[in-house]
Amino acid sequence: MSVQAAERDQTDRAAKALAEERRREILSLIGEGELSAGEIAGRFDVSRPAISQHLAVLREAGLLGERREGTRRLYRVRPEGMAGLRDFLDRFWSQRLERLRLAAELEQQRRDKRGKRRHGRGGRGGDSDRGKP
Amino acid sequence: VANADTGAAVEVETQIAASPETVFEFFTDPDKMIQWMGRSADLDPRSGGVLRCDINGRDVALGEYVELEPPRRLAALHGAAGDIGSRRRRRRRPMGDAGGRRLRDLTLIKTRRKRGRRRWATR
Numbered sequence: 001m002s003v004q005a006a007e008r009d010q011t012d013r014a015a016k017a018l019a020e021e022r023r024r025e026i027l028s029l030i031g032e033g034e035l036s037a038g039e040i041a042g043r044f045d046v047s048r049p050a051i052s053q054h055l056a057v058l059r060e061a062g063l064l065g066e067r068r069e070g071t072r073r074l075y076r077v078r079p080e081g082m083a084g085l086r087d088f089l090d091r092f093w094s095q096r097l098e099r100l101r102l103a104a105e106l107e108q109q110r111r112d113k114r115g116k117r118r119h120g121r122g123g124r125g126g127d128s129d130r131g132k133p
Numbered sequence: 134v135a136n137a138d139t140g141a142a143v144e145v146e147t148q149i150a151a152s153p154e155t156v157f158e159f160f161t162d163p164d165k166m167i168q169w170m171g172r173s174a175d176l177d178p179r180s181g182g183v184l185r186c187d188i189n190g191r192d193v194a195l196g197e198y199v200e201l202e203p204p205r206r207l208a209a210l211h212g213a214a215g216d217i218g219s220r221r222r223r224r225r226r227p228m229g230d231a232g233g234r235r236l237r238d239l240t241l242i243k244t245r246r247k248r249g250r251r252r253w254a255t256r
Contacts, residue, residue, distance in 0.1 A: 108151035
């Protein structure tokens with residue numbers, strides 16, 4: 001598997017893991033600090049095995065790290081696991097902003113033309129920005 | 134766009150050759166918003182007013198404006214519409230700290246004049 005394909009695969013797994021509301025809640029909870037599976041389970045009204053399953057999905061998606069402390073396993077968020085999703089969101093917003101830029105500049109040109117027409121007729125008013133640098 | 138729970142943020146910046154007044158309307162006027170975001174929008178641009186945007190015919194961003202200083206600054210909290218139904222369920226069945234807030238994502242837009250030129254940055 002190429003590096004790009006591996007990155008896409010990781011992003012897919014992260015997105016699928018986050019598509020489940022309970023897993024997002026778990027991630028938000030752990031984002032506040034490292035917790036054991038038991039502590040996480042204690043915050044939700046679901047069975048411990050169900051929580052363990054969610055933790056496994058999050059871990060396999062690269063969103064959670066774990067370490068052992070005695071008999072306990074402590075879970076923490078791996079921000080780097082979000083890298084692929086972050087890239088996607090960055091691209092998403094960049095595209096949206098480009099559409100915003102084009103639409104706003106077109107609108108501004110229309111306003112400027114309207115303002116010039118009014119000015120040409122000797123009227124007052126027009127675009128509020130006219131005359132600004 | 135920042136998540137209030139995790140602090141994760143996406144920050145984008147662009148320069149637009151238009152006045153802040155013009156740019157600001159693209160965040161408050163439904164007809165203008167759908168020129169760059171979503172298929173339909175229902176906007177009540179005042180503090181506490183509803184911000185609803187049908188992104189793609191399936192996913193709906195639902196939230197509220199929290200801060201408006203036309204034409205310089207705008208902040209809105211929002212989440213996916215599905216999250217709100219989920220939160221209602223959580224209210225009936227509290228689950229502690231993970232219950233979360235209904236609206237977790239904050240979008241903050243700032244416009245500023247670029248010195249010496251009629252260009253504006255939206256951030």
